[in-house]
Amino acid sequence: MTNDRRVIVHPDKPALASSVAARFLTKVVDLLDERPVVHIVLTGGSIANAVLEQVAQSSARDTIDWQRIHLWWGDERWVPLGDAERNEGQAHAALIDAIDIPEANVHAMPASDGGLTLDEAAEAYARELALHAPEGADTPVFDITFLGVGPDGHIASLFPHRSGIQVTDATVIPVRNSPKPPPERLSLTRPVLNASDRIWLVLAGADKASALGLALAGASRDEVPVAGIKGRRRTVFFVDREAAAEVPERLISPDY
Template sequence: MTGERAVIVHPDADTVATATAARLLLAILDAQAVRPAVHVALTGGTVGTKTLAEIARSELVGAVDWTGVHLWWGDERFVPRDDDDRNEKQARAALIDALPIPAENVHPLAASDEVDDLEAGIARARAELASWAHDGGEWPVFDVTLLGVGPDGHVASLFPGKESLQVLDVGAVGETDSPKPPPVRVSLTLPVLNASRQVWFVVAGADKRDAVEAVLHGGSDLPAARVSGQDVTLWLLDAAAAGQPSS
């Protein structure tokens, strides 16, 4: 984890989403110039979902060869597939259903009504990751991983003080007692996130300011402080999350 880190502050959450959407489309186009398959891990949340909606509206969306793009999620709520809390459902409505992307290129984490139990959902996630591993690895290398950050400094569904932060030998883990509802989740693990070429933290809101400050100023053991990209780590913030006055 030796890549460059940059902090970019936009005036508000809407601008964060719009700018991130354009940045992501350009990153995909750049990656497609050198690799036949591009893997992107999506995040949920208000800004993450708005970013996807902005992608759908962008003039650049048609320039991407979506048959070569693979979409993943950093975490998912272990609820029925049609539940409004599902990151996948929100992403499909905001963007994916409008894309000319093959169904097999979309890799959602299991819903509670698709498998027998949480352990089966975790096993499915690990198998799916392994099936797309390359270069002798155990999971795919994401070209870009988008992550939100909670007020407590959590990323994906890796929360402070939880045992999931110590899981370093498999690609996915379960959480049965999330401090943020719904309580049951499936999450990618730190080594999968840290294998990403680029990690982008997309964060908005004054309630995130303390966590952002703790991570960016070093010495923090928050989950967000334990994730960075191999090549690039971007913090894409609004003024409130950055602790700056809005313009």
């Protein structure tokens, strides 16, 4: 696993969303030149949805063969289908409804009104991942995994001082008593996230500065879960100036 972590700072949230969207479109076109199918993991949150909206609005959007893209989620709130809190629904509104992607390529996590218990839902999503995995693997090779970071340093639904960040024997876990509502969720585990080729963490705002600073300073993953996240090829923190307030200058990429 590479130790290459880069921090790319943007002046504000709109510039951040626009830049990440443009970089995403360019990278996906390159990846589709190299392989038949590309797997992307999406996340929730306002800045992540702003990136998807920028992708949808880009004139380059239709240069991508969306028939060859598979979309997954890093976590999901255990609420009914159609609930405004669902990450999947927000992604549909921001991007998915605007692109020509087969329904079978959009791998939403189960909803609370789908007839499964929370534990059964975790098992069902694990089976879905395995169906699209290479021989001998439990999950697809994720080409790009988007993650947000909470003010407490959580990623997906893996929270500080909770057992989820320590799980290594499952691909998907049920989350109960989440410190952030809603209390029940589904989440990919840390080994699955870290098996991604590229992890793109997108975060904005002064309330994220402390978590980012601690993660890059080598904090414990149990204390600051994002500290335990590294992609196999690359890990990039795309941030705005406010979120970068506590990042050492030596870690900031000269890209911007």
